[in-house]
Amino acid sequence: MKVPVVVLVACAAAVTASPSFADAKTEAKSQVEFGINVAQRGLWREAIYRWQKATEIDPTYVAAYNDLAIAYEHEGQLDKARKAYEKAIELDPNNSQVRQNYELFKEINDRTSSKEK
Amino acid sequence: MTGPAAKKSSLALAAIAACGAVFALACGPDFYEIPIETPIQPKMDVTPFQRVLVVGFVAGGSEDVDANQETVRLLRSQLRTKSSLKVIDADILPLIDVAKEQSQGAPNSPDDTTSGATPSPRPVSQTLALPANIKEEKDLEPYERLFANTAYWKRIGEEFQNPLIVTGTVLFSSRSTSGFVQRDQETYDSMGRRIVRPVRTYMERKGFILRPKFVFIDGRTGATMYSESYREEILYNAQQNTPALSSYFELMDRLVPNFLSALSSQKIRGTRVLLK
Numbered sequence: 001m002k003v004p005v006v007v008l009v010a011c012a013a014a015v016t017a018s019p020s021f022a023d024a025k026t027e028a029k030s031q032v033e034f035g036i037n038v039a040q041r042g043l044w045r046e047a048i049y050r051w052q053k054a055t056e057i058d059p060t061y062v063a064a065y066n067d068l069a070i071a072y073e074h075e076g077q078l079d080k081a082r083k084a085y086e087k088a089i090e091l092d093p094n095n096s097q098v099r100q101n102y103e104l105f106k107e108i109n110d111r112t113s114s115k116e117k
Numbered sequence: 118m119t120g121p122a123a124k125k126s127s128l129a130l131a132a133i134a135a136c137g138a139v140f141a142l143a144c145g146p147d148f149y150e151i152p153i154e155t156p157i158q159p160k161m162d163v164t165p166f167q168r169v170l171v172v173g174f175v176a177g178g179s180e181d182v183d184a185n186q187e188t189v190r191l192l193r194s195q196l197r198t199k200s201s202l203k204v205i206d207a208d209i210l211p212l213i214d215v216a217k218e219q220s221q222g223a224p225n226s227p228d229d230t231t232s233g234a235t236p237s238p239r240p241v242s243q244t245l246a247l248p249a250n251i252k253e254e255k256d257l258e259p260y261e262r263l264f265a266n267t268a269y270w271k272r273i274g275e276e277f278q279n280p281l282i283v284t285g286t287v288l289f290s291s292r293s294t295s296g297f298v299q300r301d302q303e304t305y306d307s308m309g310r311r312i313v314r315p316v317r318t319y320m321e322r323k324g325f326i327l328r329p330k331f332v333f334i335d336g337r338t339g340a341t342m343y344s345e346s347y348r349e350e351i352l353y354n355a356q357q358n359t360p361a362l363s364s365y366f367e368l369m370d371r372l373v374p375n376f377l378s379a380l381s382s383q384k385i386r387g388t389r390v391l392l393k
Contacts, residue, residue, distance in 0.1 A: 029393070036149055036391050063392035070389040076156035097148060097390045108155050108385055 028058035035067055047071050062092040066101060078109050149391045154384040161333060161343045163380045168280035169202040170336070172273060173210035175260045177251020178290035179325065181361035185209060188287050188329065188369070195373050200381040205277055212284065213251070216263040220247050254328060257286045264332045267339035274336025281380070282334040285344065289365055293323040294352065324352035325361065327368035331376055343379060347372050 035050035048071045054064035069084035085102040092098060163169075171192045176184035189209045197204045248256040263269070270282060302316040330346040349368040353359050377383060 032393060036393065039151060039391065040149065067391045070151070070153060070391060073155050073389070074153040076158070078155075097392060101389045104387055104389065108157070108387070 024057050025061075028054040028061050028064060031057065032061070032064050032067060035071075039067070039071065044071050044074050048075070060091055062088050062095060062098065065091065066095075066098045069105070070101060073105055073108070078105075081105060082109060147393045149393075150388055151391050152386065152388050154386050157378050157383045157385060159382050160345075160379045163202065163281055165337070166279075166281040167203060168205055168278070169196055169200070169283060169380070170205040170207060170273075170277050170280045171196070171283040172207070173212045174285050174287045174329075175212045175216065175251070175257060175263065176287040176289070177256060178288045179361050182289055182365045184287040184289045184365070185212070187362070187365060191366070191369055191373070192283060192376065195377060196380075199377050202281065202380070205280055207277065212263060213247075213260070215269075216260050217247050219263060219266065219269070220259075251288065252290070254288060257288060257330075260286060264334070264341055264344075269339065270334045270336070271339030274334075274339060277336065279336040281342075282336050283331065284334065285330045285332040286328075287330075288326075288328040289361075289368075290326050290328075291323065291361070292326050292350065292352070293321070293355070295319070295321040298322070321355040322352040323355050324350065324359075325364040325368065326350045327365065327372070329369075329372065331379065333379065345375070345379065347375065 031050045031054035035047040035054070038044075038050065039047035048068065051064050051068040051071060054061055055068060058064065065084045065088035069081045069088060072078070072081035072084060082105070085098070085105060088095070088098045089102060171189050174185045174188050176188065178184065186209060193204050193206070196202060247259050251257055251260075264284065273282060274280065296319070297317045298320050299315050299317050301313045304312050304314065306312055327349045328347070330344060332344040333342045334340065335342050349371050351364055351368055374383060374385075
């Protein structure tokens with residue numbers, strides 16, 4: 001039985017990459033959890049640092065972008081908040097909680113952007 | 118399945134359920150509601166000003182409310198408590214009369230010239246017809262020229278040591294409408310359970326529309342720094358008798374945060390959901 005080389009390479013890559021990928025996911029998750037913990041205590045700057053780190057470790061982590069957007073909102077950095085929300089929605093368009101946060105954010109953002117009359 | 122076998126099975130199920138509960142508790146929830154306060158920067162740079170003069174408004178619409186007086190009073194009291202600017206307490210200017218005088222190119226009334234409360238306005242245009250009664254939005258349009266009269270506002274500014282001047286137009290008018298509206302209907306089923314269903318019913322409603330335009334003028338130059346217009350509406354059941362003044366305040370309540378955010382930073386409170 002002949003196994004194509006491509007399949008073998010893919011399997012090898014999967015076997016070698018899986019543990020580090022899992023590690024990255026775990027690390028990103030722990031950063032997000034830590035961020036939530038500090039945000040609940042009002043330490044939003046630290047939370048931003050943690051959530052930024054989580055997005056660097058795992059750029060597909062929807063929760064990290066969502067939480068980062070909320071923190072930016074709280075800090076009044078509305079442009080950054082919008083970008084983070086949009087990234088979260090791009091990654092998971094059907095996430096109702098992210099969408100709800102984004103809708104609430106837009107209400108405020110629209111109010112401030114309508115000021116340039 | 119009876120006897121020891123059934124007992125074993127139910128014990129196993131209970132153990133699985135307990136494990137599940139412990140696991141769920143250990144993992145915790147996947148989302149957390151968190152209160153946030155979004156700081157909003159002021160729309161204008163008011164740092165050159167220490168004082169603000171809410172001078173008056175060109176007002177019209179319902180005769181039940183003196184929209185000029187009420188708007189000035191409300192904005193002054195809001196600015197006193199929610200901005201760092203010192204509010205000047207001065208007589209409220211009858212801007213409709215001022216605009217009429219300007220359009221006729223006539224001098225001020227004797228009272229104004231003697232007291233010096235209203236500086237002599239610059240003649241604007243002999244041909245500009247100002248409606249005697251302001252009933253709708255188009256009636257306000259000819260009055261817009263008043264806000265562009267920089268010489269007039271500069272003189273007002275000089276009189277009060279160059280404050281930030283707040284003026285504009287306010288139209289507060291009644292409105293009645295009829296049509297289908299959706300509302301929740303509460304019923305109870307045979308088991309006594311409460312059921313709420315949205316139903317569409319035909320209703321006659323009446324209420325008010327508030328259309329203010331706030332104009333912020335630099336008292337040093339008389340030039341308009343910024344202006345913004347709003348529209349708010351409130352409708353009640355036609356049988357409900359709500360005083361015009363309370364409707365006016367209800368509508369202004371919705372707009373005041375926007376007005377204040379033009380000249381002072383505000384914090385908007387809300388709740389968001391953090392995800393894990």
